[in-house]
Amino acid sequence: MACNICPRNCKIDRTAAAGFCGCSSVVRVARAALHFDEEPSISGTHGSGTIFFSGCNLKCIFCQNMVLTDGKLGEVFSVPRLAETMLKLQALGAHNINLVTPTPHRDAIVEALRLAKNDGLRIPVVYNTNAYETVDTIKAYQGLVDIYLPDLKYVDPRLSLKFSRASDYFDTAIEAIAEMIDQVGFMQTDENGIAFKGVRIRHLVLPGCVFDTRNVLDAIKARFGADCPISLMSQFTPIPACTVKPLDRPLTQREYENALEYCISLGFTDVYTQDLTSVGRSFTPPFSDHVEL
Ligand code: SF4
Incomplete structure (x- = not known):
């Protein structure tokens, strides 16, 4: 098919x-x-x-x-x-x-x-x-x-x-x-x-791309309203395989704060934020060809 x-x-x-x-x-x-x-x-x-x-x-x-x-x-x-x-x-x-x-x-x-x-x-x-x-x-x-x-x-x-x-x-x-x-x-x-x-709509803030985070938040508010639950994620981690700028560096604290301030200014009422210690932290668990369960 x-x-x-x-x-x-x-x-x-x-x-x-x-x-x-x-x-x-x-x-x-x-x-x-x-x-x-x-x-x-x-x-x-x-x-x-x-x-x-x-x-x-x-x-x-x-x-x-x-x-x-x-x-x-x-x-x-x-x-x-x-x-x-x-x-x-x-x-x-x-x-x-x-x-x-x-x-x-x-x-x-x-x-x-x-x-x-x-x-x-x-x-x-x-x-x-x-x-x-x-x-x-x-x-x-x-x-x-x-x-x-x-x-x-x-x-x-x-x-x-x-x-x-x-x-x-x-x-x-x-x-x-x-x-x-x-x-x-x-x-x-x-x-x-x-x-x-x-x-709950997630959005990963990307380094050098906060302008598009604003676009995403504007679009969510316009289509679904400010009561739409959001998860604004800071956990972007550059990987060695990706050398394309600006994704070759971690998100800065200032970038995440800018994104969060904009989110709050739009009046979103249900927002999960991530601790800034999440910046650069790996969230990748071990994967394998053999699943234990
Ligand atoms: S990317 Fe995969 S799932 Fe999507 S249409 Fe192609 S074959 Fe199907």
Whole structure:
């Protein structure tokens, strides 16, 4: 079947070849474990039951998880194994099942979620995405995903082309996020501050690109209003493989403060910020070809 799962629209038969995302018809998982580096409402006290998928449809040149983006690392998972892994993470006490870079694996994930829910999966399901999604793919998750964490990376097409080879990034991502919000609304938390439903839009502030952070915040406010939950991230870490300026240096404290001041000036009411010690810190967990769980 010609793959059109994401906006790359490769139209290739993935049983015969891999697409832009590096994924063939098999699902590779490079880590499944409790994870504590998400926002407090996602990691909570027990951890987020995170499943890291191999392959990526955006392939940003500054990606901290670059080892995963070509789709080669990771253990091949069947649909039943994927469902079983979700149930094991639930049994370990995870607050949620957190699907990281799930986009190319839509059909297997949808099937696994149905199977796992049928077999007793009760905790919320989090869809953790670069937001370069088609509306149709997000519609496929209606009723299966409780929480969406789209990372809205750019508005400026010059940046999205240069850093992610996707000049249509913003126009595509904003429609996908609108569909997410239509499905589950804005993020809601329980009495312990743990998220159980809704959307929180993430944005990673990039060095030398605070002007586009302002564009992103303006666009969110214009489309969804200032009550839209935001996570303004400072954790950009330059990687040796990326020598393109200005992404070859860490974000400065002043840049993050400028971004945050602008966010507050727009009147956003629900904003997660990151401690400035996050600047330059690695958030990359160990990945492998063998998943212990
Ligand atoms: S999921 Fe992969 S193969 Fe399919 S359209 Fe997107 S990049 Fe291409």
